[in-house]
Amino acid sequence: AQSVAQPEDQVNVAEGNPLTVKCTYSVSGNPYLFWYVQYPNRGLQFLLKYITGDNLVKGSYGFEAEFNKSQTSFHLKKPSALVSDSALYFCAVRETGGFKTLFGAGTRLFVKA
Amino acid sequence: EAQVTQNPRYLITVTGKKLTVTCSQNMNHEYMSWYRQDPGLGLRQIYYSMNVEVTDKGDVPEGYKVSRKEKRNFPLILESPSPNQTSLYFCASSFRGHQPQHFGDGTRLSIL
16 A cells, blocks of 8 residues: 655754654655645645656755655755754655655654753 | 645534535646545545546545546545544646645545
8 A cells, every 4th residue: 555654754854954854655656745844723735746757856935855766765954953943744645646745644843942 | 836735724513514626726636536644544545536527436435435527626525524534635637637635735625
């Protein structure tokens, strides 16, 4: 069965330290990969995507993500965390040629001042 | 302003009483989708549409209906709601399949 895994329910990091939020997937073909962020009482906001090309993708608010095809992973990173980065982060995988989309269960990021 | 608008934002209703959650986008997007969000499960796709009159099932379509008669609107219909459909629902749209989705602010449904 196709799936998307975010193995950590919660990630805690101190402000100024680097952060990583992990995502691995099991989806056939070469799917499109996305990261979204959700703040309380709001919809999801797009951070970045991988379609093809360079394995390191840069996105909004200083976030970047590293695609690894052999490990089928798409980890979200930021060199220096801010308190305002505290939110719920979702990895999403979409099949190519269609619109079926799978989301991970989400990872809550806490950045302590 | 580019946006996806869902209504209502909150609804408490009873088992078996038909309800519709509306979704409208003003970006001329071809693709639209409905998701439900439940704790520990992330978002699960209910239905999606790749164009007018073209809809398809996502992972959890049971108990839901959709229609896409116009490009901008994609209502979600619960003909006989049950308590296990209590959830937070999101509508989303995108211009093409490889482009990111724009999400509405969500509809919190409680079915008693």
